[in-house]
Amino acid sequence: GAGVSQSPSNKVTEKGKDVELRCDPISGHTALYWYRQSLGQGLEFLIYFQGNSAPDKSGLPSDRFSAERTGGSVSTLTIQRTQQEDSAVYLCASSLAGGSLGNQPQHFGDGTRLSIL
Amino acid sequence: QQQVKQSPQSLIVQKGGISIINCAYENTAFDYFPWYQQFPGKGPALLIAIRPDVSEKKEGRFTISFNKSAKQFSLHIMDSQPGDSATYFCAAKSQTGTASKLTFGTGTRLQVTL
Known part of the structure; x- marks a missing residue:
């Protein structure tokens, strides 16, 4: 596809x-980012991938959160033992390059709306 | 610690008016300041961006004004239209080694009335 694709678009699960x-980034984009957007809040940075490695995991809120990226393309964000405070929209973005290679714009997907009952 | 403060939280402007959204930052290491527009149910989309060595950037009806000494920047939407009704986020980019990340403001919900 032409843009960043995220799935599922909605997820409801039990605590x-x-x-x-x-997250499926735009083809050729080497940098990939995960953000969390809670109701009425801005976007909270979670993790950044350059290729398959994650030089910055500083935003992951707890050890229940993990992410991986394979083949320099698709990324998966996993939340274990979900809690109600994990309810939010999880957004993925990709760009041509992160780091010091210029201010490449981040292109966002439409997010996954996660609801924990 | 909120590193990028955005105001107002919400804004109502009449069609044809000027919408102004302000942001202030604390980290002098930020080196790139984009604005994003987000419609309900959609991801944010880059609107316009500025580097700190430039005081103003204009693209169509959208202008960023940047005051490096005050550590403030603002988005001006001229001739606001109902289609501009959306949530706007300012952001600031920081660099740590080879990693870069955006720190976002909390957003401004803009409503343009007829």
Whole structure:
């Protein structure tokens, strides 16, 4: 596709369950970012990938959160033992390059709306 | 610690009027300041961006004014239209080694009335 694709678009699950959120970046984009957007709040940075490595994981809120990226493309954000405070929209963005290679714009997907019952 | 403060939280402007959204930052290491526009149910989309060595940038009806000494920047939407009704986020980019990330403001919900 032409843009960043995220799936599922909506996810409702029970407290304590694990969830996996998927992000397909724009083809050729080496940098990938995950953000969390809570109601009425700005976007909270979670993790950044350059290729398959994650030089910055500083935004992951707890060890229940993890992310991986394979083949320099698709990324999965996993939340284990979900809690109600995990309810939010999880947004993925990609760009041509992160780091010091210029101010490449980040292109966002439409997010996964996660609701924990 | 909120590193980018955005105001107002919401804004109502009449069609044809000027919408002004302000942001202030604390980290002098920020080196790039984009604005994003977000419609309900959609991801944010880059609107316009500025580097700190420039005081103003204009693209169509959208202008960023940047005051480096005051550590403030603002978005001006001229001739505001109902289609501009959306949530606007300012952001600031920081660099740590090879990693860069955006720190976002909390957003301004703009409503343009007829």
